[in-house]
Amino acid sequence: MIPVDERWWREYRSIDDVVVYEVDVSEDDRREALAAHILDEEEWERSQRFVFPGPRRRFALCRSALRSILCLRIGCSNDDLKLGATDQEKPYAIVRNEPIEFGFNVSHSGDYGLIAIGEAPALGVDVEFRRHHPNLDLLVSTVLSPDEKAQIASVNDLGEKNNLFFDFWTVKEAVLKAVGVGMSGPEPSEIEVPREMREGSRSCITQFRQISARNWRLVNLGTSKFAAALAYMVD
Amino acid sequence: MASTADRLRAMVSNNLEVDGKPVNVGDDLNVGLTDLGVSSVDVVAFAKLANEEFDLSLTVEDCANIPTLQALVDRIDG
Numbered sequence: 491m492i493p494v495d496e497r498w499w500r501e502y503r504s505i506d507d508v509v510v511y512e513v514d515v516s517e518d519d520r521r522e523a524l525a526a527h528i529l530d531e532e533e534w535e536r537s538q539r540f541v542f543p544g545p546r547r548r549f550a551l552c553r554s555a556l557r558s559i560l561c562l563r564i565g566c567s568n569d570d571l572k573l574g575a576t577d578q579e580k581p582y583a584i585v586r587n588e589p590i591e592f593g594f595n596v597s598h599s600g601d602y603g604l605i606a607i608g609e610a611p612a613l614g615v616d617v618e619f620r621r622h623h624p625n626l627d628l629l630v631s632t633v634l635s636p637d638e639k640a641q642i643a644s645v646n647d648l649g650e651k652n653n654l655f656f657d658f659w660t661v662k663e664a665v666l667k668a669v670g671v672g673m674s675g676p677e678p679s680e681i682e683v684p685r686e687m688r689e690g691s692r693s694c695i696t697q698f699r700q701i702s703a704r705n706w707r708l709v710n711l712g713t714s715k716f717a718a719a720l721a722y723m724v725d
Numbered sequence: 726m727a728s729t730a731d732r733l734r735a736m737v738s739n740n741l742e743v744d745g746k747p748v749n750v751g752d753d754l755n756v757g758l759t760d761l762g763v764s765s766v767d768v769v770a771f772a773k774l775a776n777e778e779f780d781l782s783l784t785v786e787d788c789a790n791i792p793t794l795q796a797l798v799d800r801i802d803g
């Protein structure tokens with residue numbers, strides 16, 4: 491187990507029963523070496539298939555942090571924990587052949603990683619480091635709803651347009667990742683960010699009829715450095 | 726006229742970035758978007774751009790499921 495003061499993850503927020511951890515995925519050879527020992531063989535092989543060092547590092551540091559967090563929460567050893575994946579690639583935990591019921595999800599972008607863990611199995615998190623996207627107009631026209639497009643069109647500053655785009659995108663992705671449908675689910679443009687969140691509210695309860703009649707809690711976890719959102723089903 | 730492989734290579738390096746650097750795939754196109762570490766927001770843009778460039782009608786799901794860039798070249802030329 492990695493001693494507390496050497497961990498590259500720390501608790502970032504807790505909302506209801508959901509705990510969100512922030513993972514520092516910036517370059518650090520020592521941490522990467524430690525992480526490599528936590529991954530199982532399949533995960534290590536996957537890490538070696540990445541062509542570029544950045545994605546390899548983000549995967550290894552987040553996956554090893556996830557393993558460590560799950561082991562503590564479940565009370566099992568790293569060797570007893572297996573991470574399976576659904577047909578759509580959503581990871582789930584299995585301990586000694588028994589699937590674990592609670593929800594967790596991982597996201598990484600640039601130097602930032604987030605891991606969310608909570609009771610609801612339908613739980614998703616998404617992070618995107620803030621940047622100017624070279625294909626912003628194309629993305630706006632493809633993945634946003636008419637009202638979201640209108641809001642971005644009403645802003646003049648390009649930086650602000652990019653910020654708003656990533657704020658909206660991460661909410662959509664968090665919802666789609668919670669459902670676990672991958673790229674075969676509803677179109678991102680159909681998952682509209684609720685008006686109150688588009689107007690600045692950091693959290694809300696809402697429904698997405700095209701997914702189910704259940705309520706969702708959406709939380710904006712973003713900062714000036716990254717856009718991020720958490721989504722989970724509530725009763 | 727440039728080959729499909731060259732046009733795809735140019736499309737990738739002009740539109741996909743990893744850690745702020747354009748993705749240069751070199752001669753070997755037997756690599757997938759997942760192994761390149763391309764994020765889902767870029768896969769969405771990539772699907773749109775590939776459709777425009779090569780007159781295709783790929784969905785984002787199709788694009789994510791294409792195992793390698795070479796497989797995409799084969800599909801376009803095939």
Ligand SMILES: CC(C)(COP(=O)(O)OP(=O)(O)OC[C@H]1O[C@@H](n2cnc3c(N)ncnc32)[C@H](O)[C@@H]1OP(=O)(O)O)[C@@H](O)C(=O)NCCC(=O)NCCS
Pocket residue numbers: 548549552553578579580581595596597598599614615616617663666667668669670671672673674675678763764765766768769785
């Ligand atoms: C796979 C997918 C989640 C990756 O998104 P991304 O923004 O590039 O990457 P993120 O860093 O946010 O998330 C990656 C993590 O999500 C998890 N994940 C993978 N597939 C998932 C799925 N179907 N559902 C939920 N989580 C998933 C994995 O833990 C993965 O981490 P790992 O690669 O370290 O194992 C995304 O491509 C996807 O399928 N999104 C679903 C929503 C959607 O259809 N969006 C529009 C089309 S792209």
